[in-house]
Amino acid sequence: MAESASGMASDPRPSSLRDPQLRDLLVFHNVARALTSSLDRDAILRAIMQQMEQFFEPETWSLLLMDETRRELYYIIAVGHTEADVRNLRIPVGQGIAGWVAEHGESLIVPEVSQDPRFSAPSKIEVKPSRVRSAICMPLRSKLRTLGVIELLNCRLDTLSDYTISFLHVLCDYAAIAIENARSVERIQELTITDDCTGLYNVRHLYRVMESELERAKRFQSSFSLIFIDLDHFKRVNDVYGHLTGSRLLADVGQELRNAVREVDSVFRYGGDEFIVLLPETGKEASRDIAKTLISHLRNLRFPAGNGSDLEVRASIGVATYPDDGEAVHELIGRADAMMYLVKNSTRDNVAVAGIGLLPR
Numbered sequence: 400m401a402e403s404a405s406g407m408a409s410d411p412r413p414s415s416l417r418d419p420q421l422r423d424l425l426v427f428h429n430v431a432r433a434l435t436s437s438l439d440r441d442a443i444l445r446a447i448m449q450q451m452e453q454f455f456e457p458e459t460w461s462l463l464l465m466d467e468t469r470r471e472l473y474y475i476i477a478v479g480h481t482e483a484d485v486r487n488l489r490i491p492v493g494q495g496i497a498g499w500v501a502e503h504g505e506s507l508i509v510p511e512v513s514q515d516p517r518f519s520a521p522s523k524i525e526v527k528p529s530r531v532r533s534a535i536c537m538p539l540r541s542k543l544r545t546l547g548v549i550e551l552l553n554c555r556l557d558t559l560s561d562y563t564i565s566f567l568h569v570l571c572d573y574a575a576i577a578i579e580n581a582r583s584v585e586r587i588q589e590l591t592i593t594d595d596c597t598g599l600y601n602v603r604h605l606y607r608v609m610e611s612e613l614e615r616a617k618r619f620q621s622s623f624s625l626i627f628i629d630l631d632h633f634k635r636v637n638d639v640y641g642h643l644t645g646s647r648l649l650a651d652v653g654q655e656l657r658n659a660v661r662e663v664d665s666v667f668r669y670g671g672d673e674f675i676v677l678l679p680e681t682g683k684e685a686s687r688d689i690a691k692t693l694i695s696h697l698r699n700l701r702f703p704a705g706n707g708s709d710l711e712v713r714a715s716i717g718v719a720t721y722p723d724d725g726e727a728v729h730e731l732i733g734r735a736d737a738m739m740y741l742v743k744n745s746t747r748d749n750v751a752v753a754g755i756g757l758l759p760r
Contacts, residue, residue, distance in 0.1 A: 717751050
């Protein structure tokens with residue numbers, strides 16, 4: 400260790416770390432910079448937690464977010480555990496220290512977890528109660544709602560004071576701001592890519608996704624298919640029952656299509672009463688079978704139009720496949736559209752596949 404002129408050992412740490420007030424200001428500066436330099440929620444939260452880690456020096460720490468629909472906490476950051484340990488782990492609200500904090504919206508400082516009945520280590524994580532001595536658990540709150548929980552295990556509790564606890568609360572407030580900001584950005588992004596009427600993806604997003612799928616298919620020499628759907632006699636619905644009923648019918652059809660396809664498939668409202676289904680990694684035969692399934696689902700759909708009457712839904716459907724029927728986005732959409740019009744101008748309520756033609760009804 401270096402010695403000063405007086406023979407006393409000097410502190411090798413930077414002056415910013417030797418001065419507590421300067422250190423604290425530096426933490427706030429770093430957190431504020433993280434909040435204003437990125438819209439990536441996970442990156443911001445990790446930056447905040449890294450500052451918290453330096454300040455409180457826990458052996459392990461975790462940040463959990465609230466799934467409000469299922470009333471469960473799930474891990475997004477867990478230092479001291481492998482990602483595989485926590486990827487699918489869910490903690491019900493009210494269970495364990497984290498669940499208790501989420502339920503009550505109050506902070507907990509537990510010097511001896513072995514003496515606290517609320518402590519229970521999640522069974523899927525290799526953390527035994529005998530290894531966990533102390534815990535600090537604090538809620539991330541915004542507008543009287545708990546957004547998540549921060550859990551710090553085996554901190555230096557001897558250094559805790561009213562000041563350091565207040566400091567921790569401020570960092571939690573910063574984390575809550577980051578979560579709220581990220582959610583606002585997500586909502587804005589959803590509005591730009593979804594259709595107001597049906598909740599499906601819109602045509603702007605269709606072109607983006609298709610460009611990506613086209614690049615991927617070229618790179619891996621794979622195929623994908625498009626299904627173009629146009630409702631038959633939809634104008635009659637608007638004319639007889641009104642546009643509000645027509646809009647509700649479109650929403651129901653969109654949901655029916657979404658439910659009928661695979662998780663990997665995407666459904667878009669192309670415009671008016673037209674829909675497109677994008678089928679990744681799907682060749683001509685498989686796409687033909689999926690189109691037949693979709694038209695069957697639509698034939699079985701009954702839409703309540705009021706006055707005790709139900710409307711039946713019929714559609715003309717065209718199918719095109721990359722690379723057989725086109726190697727560009729507009730070319731593929733045009734080919735599927737042409738097949739749809741082949742049906743529309745002949746039998747309606749049927750499927751036509753590029754390179755095959757009309758299917759038997």
